[in-house]
Amino acid sequence: MMIVMRDGSSDEQVQAVIDKLHEVGAEAHLSRGEFKTIIGAIGDRERISLIPFEALNGVDSVVPIMKPYKLVSREFQQEYSVVKVGPTEFGGESFVVIAGPCAVESEEQMVATAKAARAAGAGMLRGGAFKPRTSPYSFQGMGEEGLKLLALAREETGLPVVTEVVDVRHVELVASYADMLQIGARNMQNFLLLAEVGMQEKPVMLKRGLSNTIEEMLMAAEYVVRGGNAGVILCERGIRTFETATRNTLDLSCIPLVKELSHLPIIVDPSHATGKHELIAPLSKGALAVGADGIMIEIHPDPRAALCDGPQSLRLEEYALLMDELRSLAPALGRKM
Ligand code: PEP
Numbered sequence: 001m002m003i004v005m006r007d008g009s010s011d012e013q014v015q016a017v018i019d020k021l022h023e024v025g026a027e028a029h030l031s032r033g034e035f036k037t038i039i040g041a042i043g044d045r046e047r048i049s050l051i052p053f054e055a056l057n058g059v060d061s062v063v064p065i066m067k068p069y070k071l072v073s074r075e076f077q078q079e080y081s082v083v084k085v086g087p088t089e090f091g092g093e094s095f096v097v098i099a100g101p102c103a104v105e106s107e108e109q110m111v112a113t114a115k116a117a118r119a120a121g122a123g124m125l126r127g128g129a130f131k132p133r134t135s136p137y138s139f140q141g142m143g144e145e146g147l148k149l150l151a152l153a154r155e156e157t158g159l160p161v162v163t164e165v166v167d168v169r170h171v172e173l174v175a176s177y178a179d180m181l182q183i184g185a186r187n188m189q190n191f192l193l194l195a196e197v198g199m200q201e202k203p204v205m206l207k208r209g210l211s212n213t214i215e216e217m218l219m220a221a222e223y224v225v226r227g228g229n230a231g232v233i234l235c236e237r238g239i240r241t242f243e244t245a246t247r248n249t250l251d252l253s254c255i256p257l258v259k260e261l262s263h264l265p266i267i268v269d270p271s272h273a274t275g276k277h278e279l280i281a282p283l284s285k286g287a288l289a290v291g292a293d294g295i296m297i298e299i300h301p302d303p304r305a306a307l308c309d310g311p312q313s314l315r316l317e318e319y320a321l322l323m324d325e326l327r328s329l330a331p332a333l334g335r336k337m
């Protein structure tokens, strides 16, 4: 539940409520907004309900949170969260484009891609160093060498970088190079990994699982935020349906729905959603139109030679063209780019 404090309540009054919650073994999550101070109480419902909140000084009202996810819900926080990654902001007016190859392959590939990404206006660079592949015989990524090349590409361009962490044992290593940690679709419900990234400071991009509901995605985000890391960005990347013409089925309805349910930013990954380079431009425009906070797309200097996901990667010129189109559309939709 949420304990809403009166306007002008003192720090001591807020602390008294927090102390009461701790006494019954509950967690207190303080949100001091511009207008309202709210304390989210998370723990055993029955024990919390024994506290006579309304009799405590400074308390205005007590409101139950009906959804199973609490901290990430808009019941808990009405205003949308803005997640900062270096100079780039997700969840504000700007529509952010994250671009880069599926996998880091070489210095030449990474630096060329990063420069093209930057030149056309991307806000962030992507590239996988640890790749979660269906086949153990497929290219698994360059590992730490790949992380070093990402850091080099950041130095060359100033773009912050996001890369996937697939295992709890790699969290510290990946966080020492990356500006944002990606939790891939296959790990969306790896609860130990979620708790681990929840305990460190770098923002997290959480991708929707292949067969997960919106509620399950928000519950997964709750694990990260509950750990103390409020910097979470969600990513719709297509879900499994009976349709086989595309790699997955992009659930664009998820975007406005998540905007109602959660204050977290959400972006779209049309590359993994479709598996087809020719569908990236129309679905990127669709993502902008339905109110996504950005997109993440795969681009490559020579998609035919890519070690991973070439068929869904845009050539650098195609990407630059798409960026021009998005830039001309954005103002009509009240967005900046
Ligand atoms: C990726 O973005 O590199 C990736 C592997 O995507 P997903 O986890 O959505 O399949």
Ligand code: MN
Pocket (backbone or CB within 6 Å): 102, 103, 272, 298, 308, 309
């Ligand atoms: Mn990929």
